[in-house]
Amino acid sequence: MNTIYVFGLGAGDVKQLPIGVYRKLKRAHPLFLRTKEHPVVKWLVEEGIAFTSFDEVYEKHEQFADVYADIVDRLTEQAKRGDVFYAVPGHPLVAERTVQLLFEAERRGVCRIVIEGGQSFLDALFTAVRIDPIEGFQLLDATTFRGEEWSPSLHAVFCQVYDSFVASNVKLSLMEQLPDDYPIYIVTAAGTKDEQVKRVPLYELDRETGLDNLTSVYVPPVKDEPLLYHRFETLRRVIATLRGPNGCPWDRKQTHASLKRYLLEEAYELLEAIDEGDDDHMVEELGDVLLQVMLHAQIGADRGLFSIDDVIRTLTAKMIRRHPHVFGDVTAETAEQVVANWEKIKEKEKGGGLSESILADIPKSLPGTMRAYELQKRAAKVGFDWDDAAPIWQKVEEEMAEFRAETSGGRRDRLVGEFGDLLFALINLARYYGIQPEEALQMANDKFARRFAYIEEQVRKSGRSITSFSLAELDRFWEEAKENER
Numbered sequence: 001m002n003t004i005y006v007f008g009l010g011a012g013d014v015k016q017l018p019i020g021v022y023r024k025l026k027r028a029h030p031l032f033l034r035t036k037e038h039p040v041v042k043w044l045v046e047e048g049i050a051f052t053s054f055d056e057v058y059e060k061h062e063q064f065a066d067v068y069a070d071i072v073d074r075l076t077e078q079a080k081r082g083d084v085f086y087a088v089p090g091h092p093l094v095a096e097r098t099v100q101l102l103f104e105a106e107r108r109g110v111c112r113i114v115i116e117g118g119q120s121f122l123d124a125l126f127t128a129v130r131i132d133p134i135e136g137f138q139l140l141d142a143t144t145f146r147g148e149e150w151s152p153s154l155h156a157v158f159c160q161v162y163d164s165f166v167a168s169n170v171k172l173s174l175m176e177q178l179p180d181d182y183p184i185y186i187v188t189a190a191g192t193k194d195e196q197v198k199r200v201p202l203y204e205l206d207r208e209t210g211l212d213n214l215t216s217v218y219v220p221p222v223k224d225e226p227l228l229y230h231r232f233e234t235l236r237r238v239i240a241t242l243r244g245p246n247g248c249p250w251d252r253k254q255t256h257a258s259l260k261r262y263l264l265e266e267a268y269e270l271l272e273a274i275d276e277g278d279d280d281h282m283v284e285e286l287g288d289v290l291l292q293v294m295l296h297a298q299i300g301a302d303r304g305l306f307s308i309d310d311v312i313r314t315l316t317a318k319m320i321r322r323h324p325h326v327f328g329d330v331t332a333e334t335a336e337q338v339v340a341n342w343e344k345i346k347e348k349e350k351g352g353g354l355s356e357s358i359l360a361d362i363p364k365s366l367p368g369t370m371r372a373y374e375l376q377k378r379a380a381k382v383g384f385d386w387d388d389a390a391p392i393w394q395k396v397e398e399e400m401a402e403f404r405a406e407t408s409g410g411r412r413d414r415l416v417g418e419f420g421d422l423l424f425a426l427i428n429l430a431r432y433y434g435i436q437p438e439e440a441l442q443m444a445n446d447k448f449a450r451r452f453a454y455i456e457e458q459v460r461k462s463g464r465s466i467t468s469f470s471l472a473e474l475d476r477f478w479e480e481a482k483e484n485e486r
Contacts, residue, residue: 001112004075004084006099008091008118009040012214013192016119024116025049028085030078034071034098037213038089039192051087064097064143072101079111089213091120095141095159121159121216124191129218131155142166142217147173152222152231161186161215168206170217177230178202178222185218186210236308239294243302256296260365263292275442321345343381358382369437372427380431392429399425454481 007025010016017025017040025031026049033041036053044051054071061067075098078084092099092115099115106113126133136154142161150156150173161167174182181201186208188196200208205217228234242251266288273281297308322345325332332338358381362374379385386392403418430437455477459466466474 001109002079002081002083003112003114004079004086004102005114005116006092006102007085007087007116008120009038009087009089010119011090011121011124011191012039012189012194014040014043016124016191018117018119021117024085025087028087031085031087032075032078034086034088034096035213039189039194039214068097068101071098072105075102076105076110088118091118092116094120094122095139121190121214122157124195125157125187125216125218128187128190128195128197129185131218136221142170145170145173147176150174150177150219152177152228154221156219156221158217158219160213161211161217162213163211164206164208167208167211167217171202171205174202174219178227183220185220187216187218188212189214190216235290235294239291239298240301243295243298251295254295254299256299259292259295259299263289266292271442275446321349367438369423369427369441372424373431373437376428376431386432389429389432392425392432396422396425396429451478451481451485454478454484 005024005028007021007028025044026047029050031049031051033051033053035055035058036051037055041051041053054074057070057074058067061070075084075086086102088096088099090096099113102111102113105111122133122139131137133155136151138151138154138156140149140156140158142158143166145158158170161170180203183199184202184205186196186198186200186205188194188198188210196210198208198210222228225234242248244252266285270282270285270289273285293311294308297306297311300306300310301308320327322342323338324330324345325338325341330341332341359375359378362371362378364371366374376385399418399422403415403422406415406418409415427437430440455474456466458477458480459469
């Protein structure tokens with residue numbers, strides 16, 4: 001098996017080249033360079049060292065991933081005929097994707113890889129911006145950067161900021177989390193006589209004209225706590241503090257049981273915000289719902305039972321498991337097929353469901369109208385349902401008659417029971433017509449409150465007490481409110 005020897009050309013100055021690498025480069029043949037766009041290459045030419053660069057490969061592909069794969073294919077093909085020497089900028093093991101791909105080829109038994117060393121740009125960059133990476137350091141590839149990868153509490157260096165397009169991607173991603181004028185540093189040719197360190201506000205990053213293949217961007221760690229309020233780890237720390245020894249007495253006192261009512265209240269307040277179509281209100285109410293989740297998770301952590309990590313891990317696994325049409329090889333072209341697959345997976349997770357009612361997992365704590373709806377919907381899935389509306393209307397009329405009959409019977413338990421049957425039948429009718437009964441009742445509640453507010457307004461204008469009006473007079477105002485709505 002032939003060997004590919006990989007050299008690092010250093011950060012940008014021939015003086016940074018180790019003597020051992022220098023001597024081996026003088027004897028290397030055949031020598032390939034990932035790119036000749038590096039200051040040391042000029043020295044190679046002056047020394048009469050022959051080489052072949054892969055710059056023309058960059059012109060053939062639109063994606064860097066394809067470029068790197070092509071280069072590795074060419075190197076491994078060359079290695080079939082003998083040992084190969086390959087030189088890359090910096091150190092071979094720092095921000096060099098082709099070397100990682102060569103390691104993969106080695107694992108497949110294609111060739112042997114030997115790293116001959118070199119100096120990375122990092123030492124020179126740390127010196128240029130005067131930081132100690134022991135405080136916490138993150139190296140990111142600007143060409144593939146996504147905002148969620150960045151840890152704002154660490155020193156961050158973005159390498160391969162080749163041009164304004166790459167810089168713009170970094171800028172826009174960071175501006176989603178940082179102020180537009182957050183100070184950053186553009187470092188070019190670190191450690192060479194041409195080194196430049198420029199401090200600029202974040203929004204100017206892609207406006208700099210000196211960006212090239214020797215450019216990196218340094219983002220100092222965020223020290224201003226309010227700038228981290230949007231980060232999940234900040235919220236987690238706040239909740240833990242509230243529940244901690246020196247935290248809030250109210251938060252420390254809470255249990256899973258005591259918080260139940262608040263979760264329900266916050267959920268309904270969120271529904272109200274959704275109905276209002278008020279985005280700002282939705283943001284606030286979604287936060288209140290999230291607070292309940294975080295409090296329950298922290299209580300679990302305090303007791304050593306579970307944490308928010310367990311909650312998120314379980315949810316993520318469930319979403320992947322129940323969406324094989326997205327994360328697997330199952331096909332689902334319609335929403336109905338998705339639901340069918342979902343139910344099959346749920347059934348399998350429960351071991352087939354042979355020993356348990358299909359209604360067992362519908363929570364008894366749901367509001368009555370919602371639980372009735374879900375019970376009926378679940379029973380309908382196994383065929384326990386009417387095919388058309390006629391018998392449902394008949395059932396409503398039948399229950400209405402039975403309820404009316406009980407109103408004169410004097411038995412409250414029977415009266416309540418018949419009224420429940422009537423509501424259940426009406427909910428079944430709503431379900432047939434695709435109406436969510438809870439939503440419909442909330443709309444009716446809002447309508448009543450709105451029209452009654454109109455009545456109160458007319459009463460105030462009259463200067464009289466509302467109790468001095470007859471029902472007929474108040475009803476006239478009610479009809480006016482209805483007419484105004486039309």
